[in-house]
Amino acid sequence: MEILPEELKAKIIQSLNLEDITPDQIDNDAPLFGTGGMELDSIDALELVVMLEREYGIVIKDIEVGRPAFKSVNTLAAFIAAKRST
Amino acid sequence: MAATGCGVDEVWNSIRAGTSGLKPLTLFQSPRYGQIPAGEIQQDLLALGALSRGSRSDRLGWLAAREAIAAAKINFSSCADRAGIVLGCSVGGSFDSERFLTTLIKQGKMRARPTRFHECASVVELIAEEFGLFGPGMAITTACSSGALAIATAAEMILAGEADVMLAGGADSLSRMTWGGFHSLLLVDSAGCRPFDAKRAGTSLGEGAAILVLESEEFARRRGAKILARLTGWGASCDAHHTTAPHPEGEGAVAAMQSALNRAGLKSSDINYINAHGTGTRDNDLVESKALKAVFGERVPPFSSTKHFFGHALAASGAIEAVVCVEALRHQEIPPNSGFLESDPAIGLEPVTKFQHAPLTHVMSNSFGFGGSNAVLIFSKPETIPLTRAPESKPMVVTGLGVIGPGAICEREVEKPLPPGKVLVHSCGALADAASLTPNQRRRFGRLVQMALLAARRSHERDSSQRLAVAIGTGLGCLEDAGIFLENLISKDEREPMPSRFPNSVHNAPAAQIAIDQSACAMNSAPTMGEISFESALWQGIHQLEIGEADCALVGAVDELNKYPLAIGSRWKKWSKKTIPGEGAMVASLARAENSATPLARVTAVRLGRWRKPFDAEREADWIASAVDLEKIEIILSGAKGWPALDENYSAVAAELSVRAGGKLEHQTYKQLCGEFHSASGFGFSVAMNLTREKKCGVLLYTLSPRGAKAICCVQP
Numbered sequence: 001m002e003i004l005p006e007e008l009k010a011k012i013i014q015s016l017n018l019e020d021i022t023p024d025q026i027d028n029d030a031p032l033f034g035t036g037g038m039e040l041d042s043i044d045a046l047e048l049v050v051m052l053e054r055e056y057g058i059v060i061k062d063i064e065v066g067r068p069a070f071k072s073v074n075t076l077a078a079f080i081a082a083k084r085s086t
Numbered sequence: 087m088a089a090t091g092c093g094v095d096e097v098w099n100s101i102r103a104g105t106s107g108l109k110p111l112t113l114f115q116s117p118r119y120g121q122i123p124a125g126e127i128q129q130d131l132l133a134l135g136a137l138s139r140g141s142r143s144d145r146l147g148w149l150a151a152r153e154a155i156a157a158a159k160i161n162f163s164s165c166a167d168r169a170g171i172v173l174g175c176s177v178g179g180s181f182d183s184e185r186f187l188t189t190l191i192k193q194g195k196m197r198a199r200p201t202r203f204h205e206c207a208s209v210v211e212l213i214a215e216e217f218g219l220f221g222p223g224m225a226i227t228t229a230c231s232s233g234a235l236a237i238a239t240a241a242e243m244i245l246a247g248e249a250d251v252m253l254a255g256g257a258d259s260l261s262r263m264t265w266g267g268f269h270s271l272l273l274v275d276s277a278g279c280r281p282f283d284a285k286r287a288g289t290s291l292g293e294g295a296a297i298l299v300l301e302s303e304e305f306a307r308r309r310g311a312k313i314l315a316r317l318t319g320w321g322a323s324c325d326a327h328h329t330t331a332p333h334p335e336g337e338g339a340v341a342a343m344q345s346a347l348n349r350a351g352l353k354s355s356d357i358n359y360i361n362a363h364g365t366g367t368r369d370n371d372l373v374e375s376k377a378l379k380a381v382f383g384e385r386v387p388p389f390s391s392t393k394h395f396f397g398h399a400l401a402a403s404g405a406i407e408a409v410v411c412v413e414a415l416r417h418q419e420i421p422p423n424s425g426f427l428e429s430d431p432a433i434g435l436e437p438v439t440k441f442q443h444a445p446l447t448h449v450m451s452n453s454f455g456f457g458g459s460n461a462v463l464i465f466s467k468p469e470t471i472p473l474t475r476a477p478e479s480k481p482m483v484v485t486g487l488g489v490i491g492p493g494a495i496c497e498r499e500v501e502k503p504l505p506p507g508k509v510l511v512h513s514c515g516a517l518a519d520a521a522s523l524t525p526n527q528r529r530r531f532g533r534l535v536q537m538a539l540l541a542a543r544r545s546h547e548r549d550s551s552q553r554l555a556v557a558i559g560t561g562l563g564c565l566e567d568a569g570i571f572l573e574n575l576i577s578k579d580e581r582e583p584m585p586s587r588f589p590n591s592v593h594n595a596p597a598a599q600i601a602i603d604q605s606a607c608a609m610n611s612a613p614t615m616g617e618i619s620f621e622s623a624l625w626q627g628i629h630q631l632e633i634g635e636a637d638c639a640l641v642g643a644v645d646e647l648n649k650y651p652l653a654i655g656s657r658w659k660k661w662s663k664k665t666i667p668g669e670g671a672m673v674a675s676l677a678r679a680e681n682s683a684t685p686l687a688r689v690t691a692v693r694l695g696r697w698r699k700p701f702d703a704e705r706e707a708d709w710i711a712s713a714v715d716l717e718k719i720e721i722i723l724s725g726a727k728g729w730p731a732l733d734e735n736y737s738a739v740a741a742e743l744s745v746r747a748g749g750k751l752e753h754q755t756y757k758q759l760c761g762e763f764h765s766a767s768g769f770g771f772s773v774a775m776n777l778t779r780e781k782k783c784g785v786l787l788y789t790l791s792p793r794g795a796k797a798i799c800c801v802q803p
Contacts, residue, residue: 017529017586042331043530046271046585054582062287063272064368 003077012073015051016044028073037072045070058083087146087257088294088396088406089125092134093153097406098413101421102441106394108278108290113181113260118580119269123278125292125397126260140203140212141179146295146402147209147257148216154253155217158299158311162218162251165305167695170221170249171214172240173297174232174256174401176592178206181261184572191576202793205561205764206401206593207615209257211793214696221249222694223795224615224622226401227563227593230363231322231455232256233296233404234463235611238320240300242629246477248693250305255405257295263568263591264400265291266575270583271330279366279398281391281423282375282437284430289365292397296405298412303472313468315412318448319352321345322635324556324610325458326601329589331369332454336377338607339452342460343381345635346450350464351473354382356448357464359420361407362437363452364391365398366425374452375433390438394425404453404461411449411465420444456589457598459610477632483685484674484801485638488544489772490514490537491670492760500649511647512668512761519543531590531599532566534646537671538596539603542640546604546675554606555636556597557626558673559619559643561764562651563593563612569650596644600673608636617725618694618789619643620672620768621797625692631678638681642673643768665728668761672768674775687778690714691800697790703738706796707746710739710786714800716747720783723774725767725790727757732792739788767797774801 009023012032030037033045042063049066052058058080060066069079089107090100100107108123116122127146132138135152136145155162162169183204189195202208206225214223222243226236233256240254268274268291275288306313323345325338332339347354363374371391378386392410399406410421423437447470451463491514498511519540520528527539538558546554568591571584589595594612601610609630613622620643627639645651647669679685693713697706710716722743724736737753744751756773760766767789774785784802 019529020525039526041328041526043271043329043586043589049272050270050582050585061272061276 003080005073005077008073008077011051011055012048015047016040026073030072032070032072052080056080056084087127087150087296088399089127089292090395092129092149094409094413101392101395104422104424104441106424107396108394114262116265116580119265122274122276123290124260125290125399127293141182141208142259143175143178143257144203144209144212146259146293147173148213150255150257150295150297151213151217151253154297154299160251160299165250166218166220168221168250169219170243171210171219171223171253172236172243173210173225174236174405175206175209175225175258176227176229176232176401177258177261177264179204179208180263181259184262187572188576191573205614205616210615211795213253215794219253220696220698223696224613224694227612227614228459228610229455229457229592229594230398230400230403231453231459231461232401234408234451234453234461235322235459237298237317237405237408237463238322238461239626241317241320244300244302245474246629251299251301253297254300255295255297256402258293258399258401260291260293262575263572266580266583267571267588270585270588273367275366278425279393280425280427281364281366281393282371282430282433283426284428286366286368286371288367289393290397292399294396294399294402294406296402296409298408315415315465316468316470316472317463318466318470318472319346319350319464321349321462322609323460324601324607325460326605326607327458329598330456332373333458334373336373336380338458338460339374339377339454340380341607342462343377343450346462346464352448352464355385357387357450358444358446359414359449360387360389361411361449361451362389362391363454364393364423366393370454372432375435378435386435388420388438388444390421390423392421404451407451407453408463408465411451414449415446415465415467418443418446456592457594457610458601459594459598477629480632481679482628482631482676482689483679483682484687484689484775485677485682485685486545486675487686487772487775488541488673489769490517490541491769492668495666510666512666513647514669530586532564534564534566534644535590535596535599537646538642538644538673539599541642541671541673542600542604545673546640548604550605552637553608554604555608555627555630555639556601556606557611557613557623557639557641558597558600559613559623559765559768560593560596561614561616561619561645564591564595565650566646566648567591600640604640606640615795616764616793617767617791618795618797619765620771621692621694621789621799624799625694627676628689628692631676637677639676640673641676642671643765644671645669645763645765647763666761668763668766670760670763670766670769672772674771687775687801687803689799690802691798694797696794697796701735703735703742706739707742710743710798711746713798714786716743718784718802719747719786719800720750720781721752721754721777721785722788723754723756723770723777723785724788725757725770726755727762732790735790736788771799778803
C-alpha cells in the first residue's frame with residue numbers, strides 16, 4: 001500500500017510539535033536528521049517511533065532499526081509501505 | 087539498600103558470589119514491560135523497621151541512614167548544629183504520587199494528597215528530623231549523577247567549615263514514571279543490562295539508597311572513629327551538549343575525571359580501579375570508554391560497572407557505587423562487571439569479569455547524568471596523605487540579574503485531573519521575550535524551562551571563554567511535563583508514551599538547558615530543599631567560585647504554576663486566605679569581586695541550616711549574628727506569607743536582631759508581590775538586590791521552611 005508523503009508530513013509535524021512548519025516546506029528527499037534539512041534530533045526520532053506505532057501499528061524496539069528509514073520523508077514512506085505489506 | 091541485599095555486608099557478599107539482583111518487576115503493574123528485569127528491592131521495608139510515614143524513596147533512604155549511623159557509632163546530640171545532610175534524589179515520592187494520580191484518573195476519586203512526601207527534599211528532611219541533624223541540608227537532583235554530586239557537595243561543606251560531619255549519599259525508588267520514561271527512550275535492555283558488552287542494548291532500572299558518614303579528619307580523630315576510607319578527590323562538569331545523549335567524545339566526562347584527579351593531587355597512573363558509570367546503553371559505554379582512554383591513555387586501570395547487580399538506581403546509583411568503592415578498598419577486592427560476555431571492538435577495552443583480589447590504594451567512581459551533568463569521586467585508603475585545599479573566602483559580587491515575574495493576581499480555571507473550579511493565583515502571564523528562544527527551545531520545552539532560559543539570558547551575556555557553573559534550585563521541578571507524561575502513561579496503559587516529555591521532567595532540566603544555551607561546562611546542579619531551594623543553589627554556585635572551579639556562576643531558582651503542582655505538590659489548601667500561589671524564575675550571574683568591573687552588589691554571606699522546635703528567636707538571632715555583621719544591615723527581608731505560625735517566628739527574629747543592631751533594623755516582606763511558591767526566595771533575592779542598590783544599605787534575606795529548613799543570605803552595596 002502506498003503512503004502519501006503529504007499525509008505523512010502532516011503526521012510528522014503534529015507528533016513533533018513543529019508548529020512553525022507547513023507540509024510544503026518539507027522536501028521529501030531532504031534529510032530529516034543532521035544538518036541541511038529539518039535538523040531533528042534523537043528525541044524526535046523516538047517521537048517518530050511512537051507515531052509509527054500509533055498511526056501504522058509498526059513497532060520498533062531498537063532505534064538502530066529505524067535509523068535508515070528516518071533518512072527522509074520518502075524513505076520513511078517506503079519503510080511503512082514495506083512493513084505494512086508483510 | 088540495593089536489589090542484591092539490605093545492608094553493606096549482604097550487598098558485598100552478593101558481589102563476591104556474582105549474584106545479580108535483576109528480576110521481573112513486582113512493585114507495580116506494567117502492562118507493556120512487566121516481564122523485563124529490574125533491580126527491585128523485594129523485601130518488606132516496614133518489616134525491616136522503616137518509618138510508616140514517607141514515600142518509598144524516603145523509607146529506603148531512612149534505612150540506609152540508620153545503618154550508616156549505627157556503623158559509624160556516632161551520636162549527633164553533642165554536635166547537632168555541626169551535622170548536616172546532602173542526598174541525591176531525583177524520583178522522590180513519585181511512586182507514591184502515582185498511586186494518587188492513578189486513582190484520580192481511573193476512578194475520578196481524590197485520595198489523601200501525597201504533598202509532603204512528593205518532593206525530592208522529603209528524604210533529606212525526614213532523616214534530618216529523625217536523627218536530629220541541624221546543620222546544612224539539601225537534596226541534589228541532577229538525575230543519574232545526583233548521588234555522586236551530593237557526596238562531593240557534602241565534602242565541600244565540611245571543607246568550607248559549614249559542618250564537621252555530613253550524611254551524604256542518595257535514595258531513589260522505582261516508579262512508573264522512570265520505568266515508562268526509560269522505555270519510551272528505548273534505553274532498557276529487555277534481557278537485563280550488559281555493560282560494555284558488544285550486544286548491550288540498554289540499561290536496567292533499579293532502586294536503592296546508600297549513605298556515607300563523611301567527617302573532617304579532626305572530628306573523626308577526636309571522637310575515635312574507625313576510618314573506613316578517605317574521600318580524596320571529586321570533580322563535576324557539564325557536557326552542555328544534549329538533553330539525554332552524552333557528548334560524542336566524552337569531553338565532560340574527561341573534564342570531571344581530570345578535575346577529581348587534580349583535587350586529589352594524583353596522577354592518572356595512581357588509580358588502581360574504576361567503578362564505571364557503565365549503564366549498558368550503546369552511547370554511554372562507548373563514550374565512557376573514549377573518555378577513559380583520553381584520561382588514562384594506553385594504561386586504563388582495571389574497571390567494571392556494577393549496574394548488572396543493582397540495576398541503575400538513578401540518583402542512588404552514584405551513592406551505592408561509592409559504597410562499592412569503599413568496600414573494594416577495605417577488602418582489597420575488585421568487583422566484576424557482571425553481565426559482560428563479548429568484547430566490543432568499537433570500545434576496545436575489556437572490563438574486569440571475575441571477582442579478584444588486588445592491592446588498591448586509590449579508586450575512582452564515575453557518574454554521568456541526563457542533561458550532561460557529570461560527577462566523579464576518588465576514594466583512597468585511610469592512611470594516604472590528604473591534599474586538603476580549603477576554599478578561599480573571597481568577596482563575591484552579582485554582575486547581572488534576570489527575573490521572570492511577578493504578574494498580576496488573577497483567577498485561573500482549574501481542570502482535570504483536579505475537580506474543576508477557580509483559584510486565585512499570581513501568574514507571570516505570557517513570557518514576553520519567548521520569541522527570542524530558538525524554534526527547538528519553543529517547541530520542546532514547557533513553561534518552567536523557558537522561564538529559566540529567559541531569566542538566565544537576561545542575567546548573563548554568553549561568553550564561551552569563561553568557565554561557567556550553573557546551579558538552579560527548584561521546589562517541584564517540571565511538574566507539568568511530569569504530570570502530562572504520567573497522565574498519558576496511566577490512561578493509555580503505557581501505550582504511546584511521550585519520549586520528548588520524559589527528559590524534561592527531571593528537576594535539572596532548567597539547569598541543563600541553561601548550560602546548553604550558555605555553553606556552561608563547569609559544575610551543573612539542581613538543588614532542592616523546599617523554601618530554601620534558591621539559597622541551596624546560591625551556596626553551591628558561590629562555592630564553585632571560591633574553590634576556583636568556575637569563573638562565573640549562574641545561580642537561581644524557578645517554579646511554575648499549573649494544575650499539577652496544585653494537585654500533587656503544593657500545600658496551598660493549607661494556607662490562610664492571604665496566601666496566593668505564584669510562580670517565577672530568577673537567575674543571578676555571580677563572579678569573584680576581583681574579576682568584575684561593574685558589580686551590582688556584593689553577596690557577603692550565605693548559610694543553610696535547620697531551626698529547632700519550639701522556635702527560639704534568640705537562638706536564631708545568634709545563628710544569624712555569627713555569619714553577618716549586623717552593623718551593616720538595615721533591612722531584614724523575610725519570607726513571611728500570611729501563615730501566622732511561621733510569620734510570628736520571622737517577626738520575633740527581626741525584633742531580636744533589631745535590638746542587637748541598636749533598633750534601626752526594618753522588617754520587610756516580598757511574597758505579597760510574587761505569591762507563594764517553593765523557590766520564591768529567588769525572587770526575594772532580586773528584591774533584596776533592588777533595596778541594597780536603592781537605599782545603599784545591607785539587606786538580609788531570611789527564609790524559614792515550615793518543615794525546619796532555614797537560610798540566610800546577605801547582600802551589600
